[in-house]
Amino acid sequence: MKKIYFITGNKGKILEARNKFSTVDIEIVQKNLGYPEIQADKLEDVAGFGVKHIQERFNEPFILEDAGLFIDVLNGFPGVYSSYVFHTVGCDGVLKLLKGFNDDKRRACFRSVFAYMEPRGKPLFFTGECYGKISTKMLGDHGFGYDPIFIPDSSSKTFAQMETEEKNCFSHRGRSLNKLIEFF
């Protein structure tokens, strides 16, 4: 069975990928190598820099992922810095920044980019997106990160109000993984 290494420290991501890849007879192996994330506007640039760093010291096929929440009216903020912003100003901070804005000013998009790299190859990128809006208050207890304030299109619930299975129907990461699997 072909093995692909997933460079991440996040066990949740591993489980999600392993589950999806089981359908194409590829084994996903966790490899917690660590790599620098650069400051850039695009997820592809962050992932691409990580790939370059990893390929210098690792000679097997591997994937890595970067993701973020992009809010239109805030010029894409928090974007590639979603994790940092979550750990400093949090969901509360994002709600404050959008205070007084009505629904059509609350458009947002969760994005996930997977980079796949064969030894001596060039990185291939697979993007998944989930459009929606930012709620006016935090709702729900499930999930993590910005889940309590993100309502995907064609739903009236936040991600944090959904069970995992329902959330996965919308998930940006699920969609980028699907594209990666189609490739194989």
Next chain:
Amino acid sequence: MKKIYFITGNKGKILEARNKFSTVDIEIVQKNLGYPEIQADKLEDVAGFGVKHIQERFNEPFILEDAGLFIDVLNGFPGVYSSYVFHTVGCDGVLKLLKGFNDDKRRACFRSVFAYMEPRGKPLFFTGECYGKISTKMLGDHGFGYDPIFIPDSSSKTFAQMETEEKNCFSHRGRSLNKLIEFF
């Protein structure tokens, strides 16, 4: 005369450094090489990574600088991402995040870190800080970035309400440069 290269695309920084270094008979030469900035919590880590990247392709003594605004009650936000945050949510966004907070919750610090590197040496870091608070509204037309909302301690004016000379008495960059010059 000894030459030190300043790796930056910012002409304002060059002028400020050149002015200060003239007192110690060192010529500051601009070198716009460009280097990746990593995502990290500390300016020293961003500068240190930049140094490593530059030294692989440049064999002369050089300096580079990273700076940011750190707001206590926001856990250091916008910190090393000050430039990105300025270009997305701006001063208005920072004021929104602090809405309803009184003076003792508005503490902030401008920080500047210079890294100095000799060929085949180890980087040396020189830090300058300016403590103060975030104003409740934007005031003044001078300067750039967060100057209209930052009031340094022992003043009642924002940086943007000061002429360059007055601002330089407080400036975080002036202070880190002074330490670097003391070193020489």
